[in-house]
Amino acid sequence: MNKSNCLVIGAGLLGRTLTLALAHQGHRVSLFEATQSDIPNAAAPVAAAMLAPLAESAITELNVVRMGQYSLERWPSLLQLLPQTVFFQRQGTLIVWHPADAGEAQRLSSLLQRNQALLPSLPAPQSLTGSDIGVLEPSLANRFERGLYLPQEGQLDNRELLSAQEAGLYNFQSQGHVQVHWQSPQNPEALYAQVCSGDMKPAHFWPDAPTWVIDCRGIGAKKEWTRVRGVRGEVVRVHAPEVSLSRPTRLIHPRYPIYIAPKENGVFVIGATEIESEDLSPSSVRSTLELLSAAYSVHPGFAEARVLEMNTQLRPTLPDNLPAIEVTQPHFMRINGLYRHGFMITPLVVDCALEWIQTQHTSLAQQVGLHISVNS
Ligand SMILES: Cc1cc2nc3c(=O)[nH]c(=O)nc-3n(C[C@H](O)[C@H](O)[C@H](O)COP(=O)(O)OP(=O)(O)OC[C@H]3O[C@@H](n4cnc5c(N)ncnc54)[C@H](O)[C@@H]3O)c2cc1C
The missing domain is CATH 3.30.9.10 (D-Amino Acid Oxidase, subunit A, domain 2)
Known part of the structure; x- marks a missing residue:
């Protein structure tokens, strides 16, 4: 499998889970978070973190219920790695x-x-x-x-999860695979422009690998992704x-x-x-x-x-109240709209993002009905 370099923006629930998943697959990652490690502006530390697909089926679509079913089975293996x-x-x-x-x-x-x-x-x-x-x-x-x-x-x-994920990030950091930057707000488009011009190349990145920018800012993405x-x-x-x-x-x-x-x-x-x-x-x-x-x-x-x-x-939400992955430019991905189901569906969303980054396939997303749009 080809290795990538990844710049992940936002160390909330999604950004942390994705960074760890990428690192476990052997990719090199820099993670940027606007605030400190207790992420006071994020939805994740406030949530109840219930994983209740059938209960939520009363107010959401069956695709999200399927994502919840998949993720319920997936969480134990993700937690075991922490x-x-x-x-x-x-x-x-x-x-x-x-x-x-x-x-x-x-x-x-x-x-x-x-x-x-x-x-x-x-x-x-x-x-x-x-x-x-x-x-x-x-x-x-x-x-x-x-x-x-x-x-x-x-x-x-949820709070134990976020702190265990933080410890997991530091383990990868000590091995030189991940770098975590707290209090480092970023604009993903500006970062992407720096990557394209060759100005952004962290020392721990693979020299000849493609570099992805992945926007996981939740409600923080609203200015650029105006539908959030x-x-x-x-x-x-x-x-x-x-x-x-x-x-x-x-x-x-x-x-x-x-x-x-x-x-x-x-x-x-x-x-x-x-x-x-x-x-x-x-x-x-x-x-x-x-x-x-x-x-x-x-x-x-x-x-x-x-x-x-x-x-x-605030729960980061798209107009249809469904999550979405968009690849708006080559090697530029943004993920948002986890709404009230972040904990319930994040393992599925992360696996779908990984599948695209590693293979450019969307078979898992198609199976469960997660929308991935690719601007080719
Ligand atoms: C009251 C409440 C109850 C909930 N209960 C549940 C529940 O029971 N079950 C469930 O599954 N879900 C629940 N949720 C939903 C869940 O918390 C969210 O879906 C999830 O946290 C969204 O994850 P995220 O990573 O997209 O966003 P967040 O967790 O909000 O993280 C986004 C991160 O991006 C950072 N950021 C923003 N801008 C920038 C920038 N420019 N540069 C760098 N970093 C930036 C932010 O500081 C933040 O840390 C609940 C939410 C709320 C508010």
């Missing part, structure tokens, strides 16, 4: 509702059954009685009359040692799908609002009240929880 342990589990998703929302629950249940029938490799959703819910989540015994269980759906700890927009999401992170939930739990809610995603050590992420706005101001009182009262209505133990953080971030 030098630190990352919490990852596939205990399924629980969906519950209060009696007033039974009509909406019926609609959702029919939709999920229809989608599972269209993608039969997905495990079928299971209807639960109140006592089934108590068996699955003893701390919710006698709280709900009915529920739904989506087996094998997953979740991971941000979709505001607010989440609350709490410490609730009195609550014990072993899997992401969604509450049917008239305005947003509210979830409670357990992390390790009694920490929960409660989210998320979804607002068509690029306003990055702190969470509104209304959103915070709705998220926290929804969590309290699921489990009264949240009353004594301590609020650790309230975060607002």
Whole structure:
């Protein structure tokens, strides 16, 4: 296989995962990030990191569900390559509702059954009685009359992942295969012009290999990729040692799908609002009240929880709410539109990008229906 040099711009979820995948394949990479390593402006550290293809099929297209299925199987092998342990589990998703929302629950249940029938490799959703819910989540015994269980759906700890990926990047850096540049905002087009003129050639790059520029800036790409927009999401992170939930739990809610995603050590992420706005101001009182009262209505133990953080971030989104890979010039690739599914689909998106860089084929992308456009 021919080796390439790669300049990856943006060290969020996508940029880190892609850089590591390229390095594992023997390519040489320089990674540029506008901020420091804790990436305070990125969506990735704020996310709940649920990997829930069937649950998300209620609001996305089946292609994205397929990408999620592929990625769920792929995450364990990617995590195994990292030098630190990352919490990852596939205990399924629980969906519950209060009696007033039974009509909406019926609609959702029919939709999920229809989608599972269209993608039969997905495990079928299971209807639960109140006592089934108590068996699955003893701390919710006698709280709900009915529920739904989506087996094998997953979740991971996003912050553990980002920090393990950072450690992985430093390992490659110490071997001379990767160079990481924090606090180094870049304009990919300007970098590409420098590559074409021969002015950009980092010392660790292969001397005679082609050099790719890959734009992974998420919402930061908006100025040049004008179709990218941000979709505001607010989440609350709490410490609730009195609550014990072993899997992401969604509450049917008239305005947003509210979830409670357990992390390790009694920490929960409660989210998320979804607002068509690029306003990055702190969470509104209304959103915070709705998220926290929804969590309290699921489990009264949240009353004594301590609020650790309230975060607002933008989900990088394209007009059709689908991810896209564009090769706009030879050796210039941009990837964006991971929207609310970054963790759910990144392994697939990265594998499709690698396939193009290494072979100029799109067979994997075609299999799952990921759009790759090539300007030849
Ligand atoms: C509230 C919320 C909840 C979410 N929950 C989930 C979930 O449960 N499951 C799921 O799958 N997904 C979830 N997501 C979505 C997920 O977080 C995103 O899809 C994912 O982070 C997008 O990855 P990215 O790398 O494209 O962008 P980001 O993670 O935002 O990273 C982009 C990076 O590019 C950098 N950058 C920008 N401009 C420049 C520049 N000029 N030069 C260099 N670097 C630059 C930024 O600083 C940033 O670090 C959620 C998102 C939000 C906001």
